Structure formats: structure tokens, C-alpha cells
Amino acid sequence: MRGWQRAGALTQFFRSGDAAQREKMTPGCIFAAGSGPGSKSNRSMQTVAPLVRQLQESAHIKYSSSYLKDDGEALMHEVLAETGVILIAWEHKILPSLIGLLPNAPTVPSAWPEHRFDMVWIVEREGEGWRFSQHPQLLLAGDSAEPIK
Template identity: 35%
Template sequence: MSHCIMLIRHAEKPSAGLGGVSETGAADPRSLSVAGWRRAGALTRYFAIAAECTNGPIRRPRHILAAPPSGEHPSTRPTDTVRSLADVLGLTVNQRWSDQTSVHELARAVLGMDGPVLICWRHDQLPALARAIMRDDRIPSAWPADRFDITWALFSSGDVWHFEQVPQCLLSGDVDQAITV
């Protein structure tokens, strides 16, 4: 069985001391910054349309997972980031697993899904999740706190896994470099 699993960090959060805004512009400390909403919109096109126009590792997802708010992380940013994409694709954002879920449990569930999977999560758990999926250490040990602009693509053919970092290059200021291992 082959797999295509794409990992992204939620879009930009507000700077310290500033609150986020809801999709309608109302103050919401748990949500994205204005730049985050711009990225969420750009990601919709990136995954829904542009993914079909290239031969690269980015695919149109058939499943979208996002970390739901929890006691430790009350933010709605992961879901806010992918909600528009899910709407455009006619999918539901799956929030069954939280940041309290073992990355190994989440990896097992994702590996059982058919078709491309997009996971939008908090940056501090993404390296461990990628390692749990691939069972490999070729993954950077940390996702930098200031990087919102990259997609990790994990894909397999049978038992052979490949890892690729794809700079999104969607917004001004995005970096066209991989995260160092």
C-alpha cells in the first residue's frame, strides 16, 4: 500500500500581547493573526488546485486532520487553518485526535486511511509525529517556532518511505529553505 501524508503547522498566530481575530474580524485570542488568515486562504488554493498542477509530492487531500482545542492548548488555529480547504473539497476536518493523543496512536490511524492525508498540527509535535509515521530518524528534530511556511511530505511505496520538505512560498516573507536536520 502506498501513502501520501502531508504535515503542516497551523498558520501564523498573533504576536505576544496581541490577540488573534476570527474569520469575520472579531477579536479572538484563540485564533489566527491576519497574516494567518491570509495563509489559510492561500493554502486552500495550494492544496485544492496547485497540487494537481505539479508532479511534486503535494497532493489534494482526501482526509484533513487538525488538532482540536484542548485544556493545554485552547487555540483553534489548526482547525482555522484548514477549514476553508475542507469546505472547498467537500470534506470535514477530522478532530478526533488531540495533542493529548500519543503520536504513535495517531500514526497508526493515519496509516490506515486511504488516499492523501493532510495533518495540521502544533509545531512542537510535528517531528515526533513524522518519525512515528515513517519509523525513521531522517526528520528534523525540531520545527522552528518562526516557521509557518513549509510542508513536510511523507510518501511511501510499499515499505520504502521518502521525506521531502516543500517550501510553500505563498506569502511575502516565506523562506525558500528546508528546516535543517
């Protein structure tokens, strides 16, 4: 139940604020881990489904769930070919290693805690490398503003 509540609330999270904030946060491309052999979960796709539906009603966006959770190298190859704001919804345990696949990857926490679903990691191109930051969602009761360490 809480996962569905968060999925619905994320539509506003990625589309709220003034025009400059919306431009910085609204994705034009969304990747969610697909399901298949060895990767049975639909959770990543379910998390972004309300946002994808809303964005598709108002603008053209690219949405892909063709990569399984362990297809990190292929996923990141396609991500690097994209421009603009890209949202990746993936199994939280794998996110640090996905970011590690970037050339000149930024330092990120080595593990995503099992109980945290209230944080967005932001990786922005900066010169030859990347800048990493964390943005708390603060969407549901009990969400924390504390960054993941």
C-alpha cells in the same frame, strides 16, 4: 491576520497545478489537532478550515479534529489505516515526533523553528519505509524557499 491570510492561500496551494500535481497534493483526508483539556488552541483547525470547506463543496473528504495535540499515537494509528493524500495540521513543535511514530520512519529535522509557517513536509510511502521531502509554500511576502534544517 497573517495566519488567516495563509489559511486562505493554502486552499490554492493544495488544489493548484496540473491534474497530476492536484492528484498528488489535494488531500482526501485532513486531520487537525482538536481543542480540549491541556490543548486549548484552535489554530490547527483554523488553518485548514477554508480548505476543508472548499473540498467539502466539490468532493467527499474525511475531516477529523477529534485528537488533541498530545494524542500522537492514536492519530498516527488512524493515519496509517488511511490511503491517498492525507494532510495533518498540527502544532509545529510536535510534527517531528509524529513522523517518528511511523514504522521505519524517515529522518526529519529534529525541531520545527518557531517562526516558520511557510513549509509543508511531505512523507510518502516507499517500499517498507517512507520518503521525506519539503515543499515551500511561497504564498505570502517573506516566505522562504529554504528547507527546514
